[in-house]
Amino acid sequence: MADRIDWVALAIFLFFFILVTVMGFLAARWKSAPVSAHLDEWGLGGRQFGTWITWFLVGGDFYTAYTVIAVPALVYAVGAYGFFALPYTIIVYPFVFAVMPVLWRARMPRATSPRPMWSTASTSRAPLNWRLRLPAWSRPCPISRFS
Amino acid sequence: MWILLLLPFIGLLWVPFYNFHEPALFGFPFFYWYQLAWVPISSLLIWLVYRSRAGDEAP
Numbered sequence: 001m002a003d004r005i006d007w008v009a010l011a012i013f014l015f016f017f018i019l020v021t022v023m024g025f026l027a028a029r030w031k032s033a034p035v036s037a038h039l040d041e042w043g044l045g046g047r048q049f050g051t052w053i054t055w056f057l058v059g060g061d062f063y064t065a066y067t068v069i070a071v072p073a074l075v076y077a078v079g080a081y082g083f084f085a086l087p088y089t090i091i092v093y094p095f096v097f098a099v100m101p102v103l104w105r106a107r108m109p110r111a112t113s114p115r116p117m118w119s120t121a122s123t124s125r126a127p128l129n130w131r132l133r134l135p136a137w138s139r140p141c142p143i144s145r146f147s
Numbered sequence: 148m149w150i151l152l153l154l155p156f157i158g159l160l161w162v163p164f165y166n167f168h169e170p171a172l173f174g175f176p177f178f179y180w181y182q183l184a185w186v187p188i189s190s191l192l193i194w195l196v197y198r199s200r201a202g203d204e205a206p
Contacts, residue, residue, distance in 0.1 A: 031163035043148055043180060046178070080178060080179075083179070083182060084176075086182045087159035087160065087185070090155055090159060090182075090186055090189050091155050091159060091160070091183050091189075093153075093193060094153075094155055094156075094189060094191075094192065094193055094196075095152075097152065097188050097193050097196070097197070098149065144158055
């Protein structure tokens with residue numbers, strides 16, 4: 001069993017691997033932007049894709065190996081206990097909806113930069129909105145998918 | 148309106164609220180369909196809050 005190659009599975013894997021790779025390179029040209037001129041074009045994957053495609057990109061970012069491998073494995077091993085992942089995923093959305101725009105507004109006047117800059121911005125400047133202080137004690141899960 | 152965003156936290160983080168087998172829905176125990184039902188409910192709540200707040204002005 002172990003020394004036999006499953007050609008169907010291998011072909012499907014190679015097909016999607018090549019498809020996604022080619023699509024990635026094509027997409028880079030399709031919606032090209034002045035990447036070198038704007039940090040957010042590089043750091044945030046570009047603002048050229050529009051709402052519809054960005055929705056799928058965020059979904060692909062969000063539902064990672066944690067969702068498709070780790071959680072099913074946990075449910076397989078221990079049963080319903082693994083369902084903690086579902087409430088966790090659900091409450092993240094209202095949380096992000098409330099908090100992220102605050103971070104964006106706090107950061108926006110100076111520059112658009114990814115997360116590493118937030119800490120310096122928040123400790124050295126004016127008092128922050130209460131919604132920014134929530135994450136410190138309300139973090140719902142030790143496993144972070146915002147990596 | 149922002150208080151609506153707390154409802155999913157209340158409804159989901161206290162497991163004794165939904166740790167039951169009955170009433171089942173299409174064969175799914177209450178434990179499962181109750182949690183899945185919060186997906187569309189949360190979307191609706193976020194939409195209500197989104198609609199109610201003042202529009203974002205670009206800084």
